[in-house]
Amino acid sequence: MTAQSPLLWLLGLAPEDRRVVRETAGDGYQCRLLDDMDASALASALEQDDDPLLLWLGSGVWRTLRREHPGVADLLQLVPAVLVLEADADRPLLEQALEGHFQQVARFPLDRKQVFEALSRAREARNMYQDMARMAREIMMERELLERKSEVCAFLFQAFAGLDGAADARELMACCRQAMKEAFPVKGVHALWWGSGGRAAYLLDASDGSAEAEAWRAFLRERTGVDGAGDGEALVGRDNGKKAPEPERTLLLPLEIRKRRCGILALDLDRPLLPGRDLALALDAVRKHLAFILWERGGDEEFFAASSSTSALSDSLPQKRRSAFV
Incomplete structure (x- = not known):
């Protein structure tokens, strides 16, 4: 793992899901656990320039934040995220999750295939945004x-x-x-x-x-x-x-x-x-x-x-x- 390794945030996941994410990601990723943060600390982390590749978010924490700290929940929308639902998630929660602009919605327990697919999509999305930003800079330079x-x-x-x-x-x-x-x-x-x-x-x-x-x-x-x-x-x-x-x-x-x-x-x-x-x-x-x-x-x-x-x-x-x- 190097200083340039992509960063993964883990928040509200079950221990088993955290283990699957870490093992599937391997040494090429940095995993940062956010569970010990309160709402204000979490908001500060979201506003910093850590630029995580992906946030793995448990649905229980997500519902609590939406109910008690809507401002923090809004900040979560700015980070590419995978919402992990409980195994017994009801239909209203699933509908809310689909409206939450998440990159992917998964169910507990996570498996290696789900994690691998989510990481691949996140890398492709980041590469696409970087290419678009580079093209925009080149266009501006040509114009100048x-x-x-x-x-x-x-x-x-x-x-x-x-x-x-x-x-x-x-x-x-x-x-x-x-x-x-x-x-x-x-x-x-x-x-x-x-x-x-x-x-x-x-x-x-x-x-x-x-x-x-x-x-x-x-x-x-x-x-x-x-x-x-x-x-x-x-x-x-x-x-x-x-x-x-x-x-x-x-x-x-x-x-x-x-x-x-x-x-x-x-x-x-x-x-x-x-x-x-x-x-x-x-x-x-x-x-x-x-x-x-x-x-x-x-x-x-x-x-x-x-x-x-x-x-x-x-x-x-x-x-x-x-x-x-x-």
Whole structure:
């Protein structure tokens, strides 16, 4: 007998019936005698999580509980049970037993065949309930996965549409920031782009000339490790009041074209990011798409030009409802 052995409760059985149950069940079952419990102790036992496989219940105790402790009798209905009738049980008692929702009704004295059949039915019923519970959990998990995949697809659609429709670099980064906030705990989005080797272009989510902007310039320049990525044209977004870079809360992503590194993207996070596989792939797709747009339009001076009109446009982009991806 192990701690995982099925539990059998015995209540109100004759000594001979208890012996038959124990001998037929064998060492593969735990048998617990409840006869020494009063009504309150029995109610406590029924409310605990012992999860018995089967309750063997004598009809004499059952009638007493129904008459004197109906609440305890109601609790018995929640436990799979076999009601053992006296040999001289009358017809009214038999009718009451059939209405009592018992798994099985037997007569004294019990024999090994009755016990074996009752145990087999109880095991089959438990296995069926466990299978149903497992299937329900699997269905809920599949549903959750489908919902998350749908949210990821919606995120990618919104991100690509916003990035493709950006009129200039300011609006591009504003769209990128807004898209990232839909799926990740992002405070700001910053980038350093040097493309094919020209002057470095800083795309910072900070006000121009601020201490924060200078801190992000130095942070990105230090992390690139690329010679010649010095002071270039500073393109800044809105002043969002964020502080200097926090390396432990900054996610750095390379901006690459044909496996050639052309820039770096920095996500300023509210908290460390641990995305699932789908979100990680979505983030990688947005990173690649952003790099492609910067490369494709890198030769357009107007695209990287800093103007107050485009700055106002980026700050006035409509704010979408944030999705609870992370």
